[in-house]
Amino acid sequence: MRSPSLALLLLLLTPPWPAWTRALPAASRSGPPGAPDCPEACACVPGGQANCSGRALPAVPGGLRKSVRILLLDHNRVSALPPGAFVGAGALLRLDLRENGLRWVHAWAFWGLGALQQLDLSANQLEVLAPGTFVPLRALRDLSLAGNRLARLEPAALGALPLLRALNLRDNELPALAQDLLAGLPALDTLRLRGNPWACGCALRPLCAWLRRHPGTAPEAETLLCVSPGRLTLSPLAALPDAAFSHCAQPLALRDLAVVYALGPASFLASLAACLGLGSVLTACRARRRRRCRAAARHPPKRLQDPGSGTAPPAAPESPAAAPAQA
Numbered sequence: 001m002r003s004p005s006l007a008l009l010l011l012l013l014t015p016p017w018p019a020w021t022r023a024l025p026a027a028s029r030s031g032p033p034g035a036p037d038c039p040e041a042c043a044c045v046p047g048g049q050a051n052c053s054g055r056a057l058p059a060v061p062g063g064l065r066k067s068v069r070i071l072l073l074d075h076n077r078v079s080a081l082p083p084g085a086f087v088g089a090g091a092l093l094r095l096d097l098r099e100n101g102l103r104w105v106h107a108w109a110f111w112g113l114g115a116l117q118q119l120d121l122s123a124n125q126l127e128v129l130a131p132g133t134f135v136p137l138r139a140l141r142d143l144s145l146a147g148n149r150l151a152r153l154e155p156a157a158l159g160a161l162p163l164l165r166a167l168n169l170r171d172n173e174l175p176a177l178a179q180d181l182l183a184g185l186p187a188l189d190t191l192r193l194r195g196n197p198w199a200c201g202c203a204l205r206p207l208c209a210w211l212r213r214h215p216g217t218a219p220e221a222e223t224l225l226c227v228s229p230g231r232l233t234l235s236p237l238a239a240l241p242d243a244a245f246s247h248c249a250q251p252l253a254l255r256d257l258a259v260v261y262a263l264g265p266a267s268f269l270a271s272l273a274a275c276l277g278l279g280s281v282l283t284a285c286r287a288r289r290r291r292r293c294r295a296a297a298r299h300p301p302k303r304l305q306d307p308g309s310g311t312a313p314p315a316a317p318e319s320p321a322a323a324p325a326q327a
């Protein structure tokens with residue numbers, strides 16, 4: 001018992017850098033020869049695959065390098081992914097995190113994985129995903145979130161994944177998919193949706209419309225059934241016509257919004273112009289009437305002075321010019 005603690009004490013007392021550089025290679029070189037960058041506790045093969053499967057690891061192993069292309073971390077105990085969990089592994093193409101009891105993924109966990117093409121997070125305990133979680137993964141082609149506890153999936157969590165072709169959402173607790181979720185995935189050609197409690201209310205309208213517009217993209221669409229509401233229970237999702245949602249308020253499309261925003265100021269300006277126009281017309285009319293009255297006062301109408309017209313108009317007695325004519 002005494003000599004190891006003495007050795008430790010000596011190690012701590014000696015200047016740190018020489019001691020660490022001498023001690024580190026011996027401790028971390030557990031990979032096969034020819035793979036000096038292999039994380040401890042993993043087995044690496046020359047193709048860049050780090051096999052850390054099924055080793056009861058409680059966290060992502062440290063010491064990940066650019067040489068790692070494939071990281072197999074499935075069947076471990078990684079329950080949380082902190083910010084920058086894979087920093088250093090910038091060349092990673094494939095990451096397997098199946099069956100880890102994963103509950104929490106920080107929004108910045110996948111930072112630096114701009115080359116990653118395939119991410120498997122299936123068979124974990126994820127309930128929510130923070131906005132921006134997958135945003136760094138610009139090259140992602142295949143994402144599996146199957147077998148988690150996701151009850152909602154915000155469009156902001158996925159973000160725009162321009163190259164994503166396969167999305168697996170099987171066996172979660174999703175009652176619907178948000179309006180914009182699939183809009184950010186232009187390359188999607190395989191969407192797996194089975195095993196979710198689809199609620200065929202108004203919130204499902206975008207998904208149904210998307211399935212109708214992209215036949216063949218969801219290979220299981222024929223087998224998806226509503227679990228609610230009562231009258232639609234066990235209706236196949238794919239067979240729901242848009243008329244089934246006719247009672248739902250149609251959200252304003254972007255074009256409609258543009259029209260509203262354009263019409264607002266335009267109608268304001270138009271009414272302003274109309275008011276100004278009307279006002280100036282009225283003013284002009286009044287001015288002209290006043291001018292005509294003044295003119296009439298200066299030059300009284302000739303027919304009042306005409307002796308032949310004995311039947312003077314009722315206004316004549318009041319007129320100053322009419323009195324001498326009657327006398």
Ligand SMILES: *[C@@H]1O[C@H](CO)[C@@H](O)[C@H](O)[C@H]1NC(C)=O
Pocket residue numbers: 051052053054072
């Ligand atoms: C990874 O290692 C485990 C156990 O060490 C082994 O069973 C498994 O076949 C390996 N996986 C691959 C893809 O080599």
